[in-house]
Amino acid sequence: MQALDIAGLSAGYGRYDVIHDISLRVERGEAVALLGPNGAGKTTVLRAIMGMIKQRRGQISVLGTDVSRMPVHLIARGHVALVPEGRRLFLDQSVEDNLRLGGLHLRRDHERTERLLESVFELFPVVERYRSRPATALSGGEQQMVAIGRMMMSDPDLMLLDEPSLGLAPLAIEDMAQALITLRERGRSILLVEQRVDLALQVCDRIYVLSGGRIVEEGNSENVNADGRALIDAYLG
Amino acid sequence: MLQVLLSGLSIGAVYGLVAMAFAVVFYVTRVINFATGQLLMVAIMLTAGLSKAGLPDWLSISVGLTASTAAGVVIYFVAVRPVLRFDRFSFAWLVSTLGVAIVLQSAAAIIYGPTSQGFPKLLNRDNLVIGGASITLQELLAIIVAVVAVVGFEIFRRRTLFGKVGMAISSDPEMASAIGARVTAYAVAAFAIGGLLAGAAGVLIGPITYANPYLGDTYGITGFVALMIGGIERPAAAMGGGLVLGVLSVGANTFIGSQASDWFPFVVVVVVLLLAPHGLFASGDALKRLASGIGRRTATLKGAN
Ligand SMILES: Nc1ncnc2c1ncn2[C@@H]1O[C@H](COP(=O)(O)OP(=O)(O)OP(=O)(O)O)[C@@H](O)[C@H]1O
Ligand SMILES: [Mg+2]
Numbered sequence: 001m002q003a004l005d006i007a008g009l010s011a012g013y014g015r016y017d018v019i020h021d022i023s024l025r026v027e028r029g030e031a032v033a034l035l036g037p038n039g040a041g042k043t044t045v046l047r048a049i050m051g052m053i054k055q056r057r058g059q060i061s062v063l064g065t066d067v068s069r070m071p072v073h074l075i076a077r078g079h080v081a082l083v084p085e086g087r088r089l090f091l092d093q094s095v096e097d098n099l100r101l102g103g104l105h106l107r108r109d110h111e112r113t114e115r116l117l118e119s120v121f122e123l124f125p126v127v128e129r130y131r132s133r134p135a136t137a138l139s140g141g142e143q144q145m146v147a148i149g150r151m152m153m154s155d156p157d158l159m160l161l162d163e164p165s166l167g168l169a170p171l172a173i174e175d176m177a178q179a180l181i182t183l184r185e186r187g188r189s190i191l192l193v194e195q196r197v198d199l200a201l202q203v204c205d206r207i208y209v210l211s212g213g214r215i216v217e218e219g220n221s222e223n224v225n226a227d228g229r230a231l232i233d234a235y236l237g
Numbered sequence: 238m239l240q241v242l243l244s245g246l247s248i249g250a251v252y253g254l255v256a257m258a259f260a261v262v263f264y265v266t267r268v269i270n271f272a273t274g275q276l277l278m279v280a281i282m283l284t285a286g287l288s289k290a291g292l293p294d295w296l297s298i299s300v301g302l303t304a305s306t307a308a309g310v311v312i313y314f315v316a317v318r319p320v321l322r323f324d325r326f327s328f329a330w331l332v333s334t335l336g337v338a339i340v341l342q343s344a345a346a347i348i349y350g351p352t353s354q355g356f357p358k359l360l361n362r363d364n365l366v367i368g369g370a371s372i373t374l375q376e377l378l379a380i381i382v383a384v385v386a387v388v389g390f391e392i393f394r395r396r397t398l399f400g401k402v403g404m405a406i407s408s409d410p411e412m413a414s415a416i417g418a419r420v421t422a423y424a425v426a427a428f429a430i431g432g433l434l435a436g437a438a439g440v441l442i443g444p445i446t447y448a449n450p451y452l453g454d455t456y457g458i459t460g461f462v463a464l465m466i467g468g469i470e471r472p473a474a475a476m477g478g479g480l481v482l483g484v485l486s487v488g489a490n491t492f493i494g495s496q497a498s499d500w501f502p503f504v505v506v507v508v509v510l511l512l513a514p515h516g517l518f519a520s521g522d523a524l525k526r527l528a529s530g531i532g533r534r535t536a537t538l539k540g541a542n
Contacts, residue, residue, distance in 0.1 A: 050415055052414075052415060071414075072415055073418060073420070076414070076416055084415070088409055090412070090413075092404060100398075101402065104398075104402065105417045107398060
């Protein structure tokens with residue numbers, strides 16, 4: 001059973017589809033990257049998986065559960081969790097509240113919640129140090145860690161990340177990449193949207209390239225040699 | 238002076254409850270329910286009608302409050318949810334909630350007739366004298382209810398998980414649903430609380446105003462003015478605006494003339510919006526900002542001269 005299995009997904013806004021007939025899959029415990037130039041529709045794919053776009057057709061299943069017609073708040077309850085473009089923390093609340101809100105559907109399972117909180121703090125010691133600060137008081141890199149922590153708190157079958165490196169300093173990007181690698185090593189299933197090919201190849205087992213709303217390339221990270229990179233770079237423009 | 242303060246706070250508590258009814262709904266849904274005044278009227282009319290029909294006062298009041306709460310929820314499903322489902326960013330609720338206000342008001346006028354009816358007196362026969370100023374128990378009750386409403390709401394918002402989810406919905410509803418929050422359930426709850434607060438304001442003011450179908454207009458507008466004075470972003474700020482408005486209105490009646498409270502609130506709101514566009518209590522240090530605002534503007538004026 002795959003962590004994510006998408007078949008024939010089209011989705012868009014208003015009258016137009018912006019992604020067309022997408023098929024992709026993420027095996028259990030696999031990290032997969034979705035690369036593509038600006039406006040290719042990467043965010044739209046993630047939003048469609050999360051159920052944030054009503055206008056979607058096709059089949060999306062997460063660990064065998066059909067989520068194609070599920071409302072967002074149910075998909076969020078353990079099936080899928082998202083680190084969105086721009087992080088979107090709840091800025092007027094504390095770091096710890098942000099994390100605990102991520103585990104909303106586990107609120108009655110105190111033991112599991114505390115265990116998850118521990119695992120977030122283990123991955124990001126800084127976050128533990130700042131747990132009672134308001135989220136606004138954190139730097140961009142620290143906020144990104146909180147956003148990843150919030151995603152981890154729901155203990156989802158599938159983790160989605162939308163350009164987590166955006167706006168971060170090189171050192172913060174390296175830390176973040178290490179965190180994602182750790183998550184993969186812990187057996188999490190990850191779909192990562194990135195524009196930084198190096199980061200995607202470092203973290204992920206396989207890649208898809210999206211362009212103009214269609215999957216135009218797919219392959220294993222190891223097989224992406226110099227030629228492949230040139231090809232990807234050409235797509236990324 | 239103390240008399241002005243006490244009378245002002247008690248009427249301000251009622252304005253504040255209406256303002257809070259607006260603000261709680263706005264906080265969760267970003268919608269202004271223009272039928273909020275009519276929810277107050279619904280509670281008053283039903284309570285008065287049932288009491289006249291011979292029901293005990295406490296029962297009439299309970300039914301009145303239940304009705305305004307339920308009416309709030311109905312407004313959400315009839316006038317708000319359909320237009321937001323069609324377009325999340327539409328402003329059609331402006332028209333649809335105003336429409337509901339007119340329908341409720343006309344219905345009440347048809348059912349009860351346009352004249353005023355008596356309202357059950359709760360506690361207002363007894364007076365309490367504090368330092369030379371007197372306050373009726375009914376007025377004291379209004380202040381107590383207002384304090385309980387604000388303190389209760391703030392504790393709920395900051396200390397409970399439900400409150401924190403509400404805060405999350407307020408700041409980013411889409412992201413809140415992506416962490417599993419049932420945004421619709423919260424919207425329903427907000428409209429219910431709004432109905433209850435407006436109803437409570439009605440029950441508290443009824444013995445003074447008597448029951449009249451057109452009360453909704455009066456108190457809806459005053460409550461909205463209080464909301465603008467205090468700040469729309471936080472329900473506690475709205476209550477603050479109500480109290481300020483109450484004291485200033487009673488002060489105007491006492492020191493300017495008996496009709497001054499008709500126009501004075503509008504002067505106040507204009508001045509407030511010029512000096513503190515987001516309301517007096519929009520953020521924690523509002524008074525500091527107000528002071529610096531005055532300072533800045535006087536400096537500009539001096540510079541211009
Ligand atoms: N809310 C929206 N309403 C209408 N069109 C939208 C909306 N969001 C995105 N689009 C359009 O859909 C297309 C794909 O957008 P999307 O955000 O999925 O691209 P992306 O690959 O994530 O780009 P980027 O790398 O810039 O984040 C774009 O042409 C964009 O204009
Ligand atoms: Mg994007």
